Amino acid sequence: MKTTDSKNGLLKIENLQVEYITDDARVFAVNGLNLEIEKGETLGLVGETGAGKTTTALSVMRLLPPKVGRVIGGSILLDGIDIIHAGEADMRALRGSLVSMIFQDPMTSLNPVLTIGDQIAEVLIFHDRYNNRTDVNRRVDEILRLVGLSPERKNEYPHQFSGGMKQRVVIAIALACEPKLLLADEPTTALDVTIQAQVLEMMKELQEKLHTAVILITHDLGVVAQTCNRVAIMYAGEIIETGTVDRIFHAKRHHPYTEGLFGSIPDLTKKTRRLNPIDGLMPDPSNLPAGCKFHTRCPKCIDICRTIHPRSSVRDGHSIRCHLEGEGGVPVAGETAGGEQT
Numbered sequence: 001m002k003t004t005d006s007k008n009g010l011l012k013i014e015n016l017q018v019e020y021i022t023d024d025a026r027v028f029a030v031n032g033l034n035l036e037i038e039k040g041e042t043l044g045l046v047g048e049t050g051a052g053k054t055t056t057a058l059s060v061m062r063l064l065p066p067k068v069g070r071v072i073g074g075s076i077l078l079d080g081i082d083i084i085h086a087g088e089a090d091m092r093a094l095r096g097s098l099v100s101m102i103f104q105d106p107m108t109s110l111n112p113v114l115t116i117g118d119q120i121a122e123v124l125i126f127h128d129r130y131n132n133r134t135d136v137n138r139r140v141d142e143i144l145r146l147v148g149l150s151p152e153r154k155n156e157y158p159h160q161f162s163g164g165m166k167q168r169v170v171i172a173i174a175l176a177c178e179p180k181l182l183l184a185d186e187p188t189t190a191l192d193v194t195i196q197a198q199v200l201e202m203m204k205e206l207q208e209k210l211h212t213a214v215i216l217i218t219h220d221l222g223v224v225a226q227t228c229n230r231v232a233i234m235y236a237g238e239i240i241e242t243g244t245v246d247r248i249f250h251a252k253r254h255h256p257y258t259e260g261l262f263g264s265i266p267d268l269t270k271k272t273r274r275l276n277p278i279d280g281l282m283p284d285p286s287n288l289p290a291g292c293k294f295h296t297r298c299p300k301c302i303d304i305c306r307t308i309h310p311r312s313s314v315r316d317g318h319s320i321r322c323h324l325e326g327e328g329g330v331p332v333a334g335e336t337a338g339g340e341q342t
């Protein structure tokens with residue numbers, strides 16, 4: 001397996017570009033995305049439907065739909081491993097042990113004809129974690145307890161569990177081999193509001209206990225405030241603003257898109273928990289506008305925004321990709337204005 005030294009933490013995505021080829025269009029889903037995660041950190045990835053969040057997570061898992069989706073540029077380095085060029089056998093060994101993904105709908109990841117105990121055991125056996133069945137069984141019980149389910153229920157099938165319990169099973173499977181990175185794609189959206197809070201609280205406890213780094217894809221800013229160290233805001237396949245949660249929630253300056261999403265930023269932690277609807281639609285990803293991709297909806301749009309793709313300006317680790325932020329900011333290494341795909 002090709003490995004490189006990664007001094008910069010656990011995950012480093014640079015200038016990632018992903019497209020889907022459909023019968024009638026070439027969809028530019030991810031367009032020059034940069035993202036870094038340190039070991040044990042929780043990053044909230046926020047953005048409207050269609051922003052490219054799931055595509056980004058699937059790229060890290062190397063699970064883009066075959067023939068339709070493909071990475072056309074950039075690099076993904078996970079724990080020193082070059083994910084884009086790793087062999088298929090290496091990827092199978094990595095999934096579940098180094099990186100796991102929780103999908104939005106728990107039923108898509110559970111097998112309806114296997115008991116939940118067998119499904120957890122299957123992951124442990126696949127990754128050769130235990131020498132004999134007794135140890136596997138003991139670990140299955142331990143993991144079920146860890147996610148708040150009684151081991152006595154391990155011989156039951158998914159349909160015998162409620163939605164919240166099924167998602168706990170999915171989380172148990174994802175964390176069974178203690179991966180260093182967990183990609184949680186809207187893990188609670190399909191659940192009742194009361195159950196959502198319980199499941200998130202449990203995930204947070206587990207994350208702290210196991211020191212797992214998490215990318216939490218969510219629409220709920222209250223969840224970001226309570227659960228994440230950092231937040232990255234995504235629009236039309238790129239990160240337009242990122243920083244620590246503390247910084248983003250207290251900073252005076254933001255990307256106009258973030259301002260639109262958050263409504264009134266000072267009230268964020270108090271009132272505004274959900275993303276605000278913003279006037280206009282996301283641009284068609286098969287026909288993205290030139291310049292800043294947000295310019296067609298931006299209330300602060302100036303001439304340059306229509307033609308030149310803005311680069312990120314960074315102040316104290318808070319990065320904003322907007323022409324209005326240009327002065328005094330420090331360009332992110334390796335970027336040139338307009339140099340990325342538009």
Ligand SMILES: Nc1ncnc2c1ncn2[C@@H]1O[C@H](COP(=O)(O)OP(=O)(O)O)[C@@H](O)[C@H]1O
Nearest residue numbers: 020027029048049050051052053054055065285
């Ligand atoms: N299998 C696919 N075939 C074609 N287009 C796709 C496919 N999956 C996603 N897309 C498109 O890629 C863009 C990004 O989608 P996605 O990553 O699912 O966004 P998000 O998770 O932020 O809602 C959207 O325009 C979506 O329609």
Ligand SMILES: [Mg+2]
Nearest residue numbers: 053054055185
């Ligand atoms: Mg999605």
